[in-house]
Amino acid sequence: MTDHAFVPNDEQSMLRDAARGWVRDRAPISALRKLRTENLETGFDPALFGEMVEMGWTGILVPEDDGGFGFGHASIGLIAEELGRNLVASPLISSAVAATDALVLCGNPDQKSEWLPRLLSGEIHAAIALEEAIAHNPSGVALRARLDGNSWVLDGRKQPVFDYGEAGLVIVAARTSGEPGDRDGITLFLCPRDAAGTSATRLTQVDSRGAWALVFDGCRLDAGCVLGEIDKGLPALETVLDRARAVLAAEMIGSTTQAFETTVEYLKTRVQFDQPIGAFQALQHRAAELLGEIELARSAVWAALAAIDAGDADVPRYTSLAKALAGKAFRRTAQEMVQLHGGIGMTDEHDSGLYLKRAHVADMTFGNVSFHRDRFAKLAGI
């Protein structure tokens, strides 16, 4: 790992500072509460996402030749970290990271020119339809796609599909041959919003973000909707997932940092037995140990983002390291946030619960701690 991994360059510092200011001014945590109350069809605030688009964030991973900035994952990771601080809900990771990377990596020139400009301009956003079972397992895809004449027919169910609400494009992982669990036989499809034979049910999730159950019942897609190679979609899917995992881990580190700082502040101000409770050594040591765990995870996240941008062969190992440690740190910090706030931490009025709920959903997204610990262990030869 080079030192560049750990010190942002000028362009990255500018992006981070802009994101920090914007999050502070425009996306306070009350925005998430408002979203929960209003229960919008999108699952995020389109006005806020529009401002992200205006700042160019949807173009960060789009190559310059396709009209974007081609900045890299460390750059969007720094932005995600700032968004995480206030638990900002947006389709940025689904659309501007996962779907964009999938198109950039696997798309043919027609597909790129059809979709990338629309994602870039914010005219539409995209969602990824992967999960089907209780546990994250990319090779376990069961949703069938069979060739019928010139078109593919999709039958099956996807749940949860994040950020599907009003998405103009869904990238679907489907099984075109073999059985669930086989590494061969998975194909990625570009499914436009208006494709017939799909129906969606809104799910109400603990973190107040938008998720859907999607049913494909004889959904017909023409041959031009195949993204990448038929039956050979899994390696590409894993590459795309690793990128999304690293950026999500960065978002999680931002949330964790904010939860930690809020808690330490509370320890300084809450008085019991005539002194701030932060003067008690039992609580001081818990805070000190928590800081250590968070800093380990932060190093892993930055290393993973840099490994992706450097084209490092060890991206899977770094990504699983980052996602596992970010998941552990976020869950533990959110738990401590509730505990150290005492009774007030259990109330809906306090933000602790919002961090706790988000920690759970974020950990489960793209593979949880045990998924990534297991993957890391296999890569280490045990």
Add this chain to the structure above:
Amino acid sequence: MFADLPIDDFRQAIHDWLRENFPPGLRGCRAPTNGHEPPVGPPGEFELWKERCADAGFGTPTWPIEYGGAGLDQARADILAEEMAQAGAFNPIVGLGAMMLGPTLLEFGTEEQKRIHLPPIARGELMWCQGFSEPGAGSDLAALRMRCEDMGDHFLLNGQKIWTSYAHHSDWCFAIARTSTEQKQGGITFLLVDMKSPGLDVRPIQLINGISHFCETFFNDVKVPKENLVGEVNRGWTVAKRLLQHERTGLSSLRSANAKTYDLASIARRYCELSPDGTLADTDLRQRLADHLLSEQAYALTLQRRSAEEEAGLNPTTPVSTLKNLGSQVGLRLGELAIEILGNRSLGWEGDGYTDEELELTSLWLHSKCYSIYGGTYEIQNNITAQRELGLPKS
């Protein structure tokens, strides 16, 4: 001069220098950690390598050339370390002088002290020990009582130090002693003491792994010349605190250098039953080993992050006190997992029934218990993190 070369030329020059000067017989040898181990490799080669490094100033690369260093900035020193690692080489100049006293003298020492004491450290000729802890002053170091009286033309030391690593093999000792009882921290003075001074008595202490690195050191009317005062009388706590920072950083990076030489994953593959899919059959052990490997790698990345931040002139995000605890926890867990993986092969103390590697890992398990005690205990580091770094109030 290496220090003046542009970065890319510098890397090439170091590469060439290593090819010409590093004795191939030493490639892959375990680097010494304290300067008191027997020489590694074929006879004479370690001494040769040490001399060549000393001539180039590469043992203490960031020190100024006039004091025996190479005058490198941190970026070039890091490249030197990278190229050494690449070549299977190591820094032969180690010990408390190079790690802790040198950087402290560069900041607080007089010109004469630097000229006299730094070059022999940089050449690895004189070894130093640390006279800090006392029987009644461990975690509460500033409670130390060793008396230091101003006798006009010299200082007179009376008292006892303990846990003085390698005192029995050291030439010099940097020590703190009490010059005033009016203030706790404001009554401490920092001195350089020649271990050959009359009145100094050293007794080794045997530890749980059977090894005696540590000593008790008794001072009975020991005379210290005035020119061996570092900083000012009653201002020694400031000097000592800075030295302890160097100690914490040095210890945590030393340990990461040590830990890397034990690849627990491959040891586990040799000693443990495997499932048909090649994973460890004991899934409970596998999970705990995986957790350890995650922490170990993230800790190595965190050390790297800290040095990258320092080099870029940024405020380091991870405090030294936090790093020290992270490092000691990784080291402790490594020891515990090692003996669990070895199973019955970990029960040996010495002799022929066990391989060298097995005896070494069992000894490491016992030795690792000191990681969270020396250089400020785990608990003291947590206090420092909480109060100095997180700003939590003192009780």
